[in-house]
Amino acid sequence: MEKRASLSSVVLPLIAVVLGLVLGALLILISGDNPITAYRGLLSGSLGGSDAIGRTLEKATPLVMGGLAVAFAFKAGLFNIGGQGQLLLGAAFAGWAGYALDLPAIIHIPFAMLLGGLAASVLGAVAGLLKATRGTHEVISTIMLNFVAANFTEWLVSRDGPWKDPEGGSLARTPEILSSAELPRWGPLPTGFLVAVAAAVFIWWLVKKSTLGFEIRTVGANPNAATYAGISVTRITVIAMGLSAMLAGIGGAIQTQGVNGRFEPGFNTGLGFDGITIALLARTNPIAVIPSAMLIGALDAGSTQMQSLTDVEPEIISVIQAMILFFVAAPSAVRWLLRQRDLGDEPEMQLATGWGG
Amino acid sequence: MGRLVATATPDTDIGTTRRAEPSAMVRWATRNWLTILAIVAVIIGTYFAYQWDSRQTTAVAAGTIRQATPLILAGMCGLVGERSGIINIGIEGQMLLAAFCGFMVTSYSVDALTSGPALAAGIIAAMAVAAVAGLFLAWTAIRLKMDQIIAGTVINIFAIGATSFFFVQGRTMPKVPNWTVSSLEEIPLIGRLFFDHGPLTYAAFAVVALFHVTMFHTRWGLRTRAIGEHPGAADTVGVKVLRLRYVNLAIGGALAGLAGFSLLQSAGVFNRGMTNGKGFIALAVMIFGRWRPMGVLAAALIFGFFNAMQSQLQFKQAFDIPPQFFGMIPFVLTIAVLAIAGVRARPPAAVGQPFESE
Secondary structure (H helix, E strand, O other): OHHHHHHHHHHHHHHHHHHHHHHHHHHHHHOOOOHHHHHHHHHHHHHOOHHHHHHHHHHHHHHHHHHHHHHHHHHOOOOOOOHHHHHHHHHHHHHHHHHHOOOOHHHHHHHHHHHHHHHHHHHHHHHHHHHHHHOOOHHHHHHHHHHHHHHHHHHHOOOOOOOOOOOOOOOOOOOOOOHHHOOOEEOOEEHHHHHHHHHHHHHHHHHHHOHHHHHHHHHHHOHHHHHHOOOOHHHHHHHHHHHHHHHHHHHHHHHHHHHHOOOOOOOOOOHHHHHHHHHHHOOOOOOOHHHHHHHHHHHHHHHHHHHHHHOOOOOHHHHHHHHHHHHHHOHHHHHHHHOOOOOOOOOOOOOOOOOOO | OHHHHHHOOOOOOOOOOOOOOOOHHHHHHHHOHHHHHHHHHHHHHHHHHHHHOHHHHHHHHHHHHHHHHHHHHHHHHHHHHHHOOOOOOOHHHHHHHHHHHHHHHHHHHOOOOOHHHHHHHHHHHHHHHHHHHHHHHHHHHHOOOOOHHHHHHHHHHHHHHHHHHOOOOOOOOOOOOOEEOOOHHHOOOHHHHHOEEOHHHHHHHHHHHHHHHHHHHOHHHHHHHHHHHOHHHHHHOOOOHHHHHHHHHHHHHHHHHHHHHHHHHHHOOOOOOOOOOHHHHHHHHHHHOOOOHHHHHHHHHHHHHHHHHHHHHHHHOOOOOOHHHHHHHHHHHHHHHHHHHHHHOOOOOOOOOOOOOO
8 A cells, every 4th residue: 555655646747737738738749849859959059068967957947946935835835826926026135135145255155045945935924824824815916026027127227226237238137146155057957957856855954854844744734633632733833834935935046046147026926826736746745846847848849959859839838847747636537548547545635615715 | 884874874763663675776876885985985085096096006907906806707607607516627628728719710710711700709719619528527526526637637738738738829819809889998997998809708708697696696596506515405306406407517617718719809719728717817816706706706806906907017127126027916816815705705606616407
């Protein structure tokens, strides 16, 4: 029984990915391109050579953080789809700390990263507080906060914004960050990716081994029982959303410090949604988030190469992702498609408990 | 409060046989005193605003109706779904798919047909694709017992990807004409307000009236409310719970399709991600409107009003506020409204839970 359950937690996501790719190939075929050439481009653009692998890891880094953000909030029974806004806020604040402060690298790098994370955590904590005290469903509030954060960060670097690059002309961006805030790179391996892996291990420890993690899991499993056991659901909800948002924010900070070198608004749109796919692909296991994010990161990284080979628009990736998410969230659909009944009985995720609860 | 007013009607009859029942109209008025008060306040407010600045008042008033249109239709989509017990977080995606298909069908068929039939074909396509998405949501919730929020998210992600993937730059479609009522549209303010809109705006108001009546006065409405509150009980008395959920999600989808096409009505062209959060705002509208058609209408008009004010102020550059802060208003407003209204909100009891007949 044990063994079968663990098997299905690997087999099912794999089947979901394969089915997603097969349906994606069908769409490519319909739009008049050769799916085999397209997927060959996808593969060589993501795994062919150290440059490509570096690009995949680079793309995977914010995805690990975004996936962790969603997976962690899931543990408390919360659905954080505000990853996009939280990431933008984290990226913007890390950008400011990166160019405005002059510190030694050993302090500068972690400080900028933490500042980005903290800024984002405020956004998450607000959603958590509203959920706990006013019953505002976090799905709506985090999405609305995405738009607020997008507007806010856009203003920060706009014509009249306080953080606008004075040498940037009409470009909306911050000045370049100082080299002391830059995350170094070791060959194809971006340091940011190591930070993300460390974050995944930390979250695994936090959820599985710490008292806070126990409280979070209890609230997620049954808020009434948690209250009865003397756990403050309000406190846990705020902390869980705040930490979840912080993870996404650090993801944004890494993007600024390790990839872009400054903050520019409007990059990496759709990350919040990617995070959902990744978290579910990992069955909300923090460690499994890493390979899941690498997979989605590889799809992203390879899509440019695919487009140059076949004219297939990179947007096909989000269609494939939607399919993967569907299959991974509905094991019964996979069973039904494959006429397979012995994939093990996965407990299906249940979030939809109505509004204002 | 209501009761106080009721007892204030003629006391003189007491002592004869029994107190006279207040007439139906009085009873309606005492139950809806707040609504009446609000309507009167809005009319008086508009009157004075019009005296003060007729051009801007007309612009804001007409803008309110225009901005409210997609929210009314999308809010009604959410309402029909939740009243039947299914949370629809995928309205955003349904609208986007509908706007896309509506645009494409209109754009490609306008050469073969004239612009009128092409637009009609576009509207039908928009309704059809969103209805299919609604059926998909129902299928995942009923057959697969998938989490409804995740299922809705699947629709949203798919819609963003698919509409961008198949989008062809540079196509155009004929403008959706305004339906004006000749001579009536000449009336100051009222003409622009009520008799000079695109067909989908009239449709939105008709939909509210239709569902107000059917939801509370027909067998379909009673059954729909029953399967959303207590599907087990409905099943016991012979209501086909699952079939009705499929039907209602398809109806809701068609409404989301109209909402999506109404975006084309005001924008005139399809843009990537043109829903811009309206599908989610519509859910807030539904909650604020307490899962009632008239409530959805009122809530959507309030949102529409703030949006219209925002664009008018921004256009006039009345204040020295960066445009990004104006852009935040609808989203901050949505959160504020939910925070204020959410506590007292009571959704249909069985919403979000899978149901299995015994």
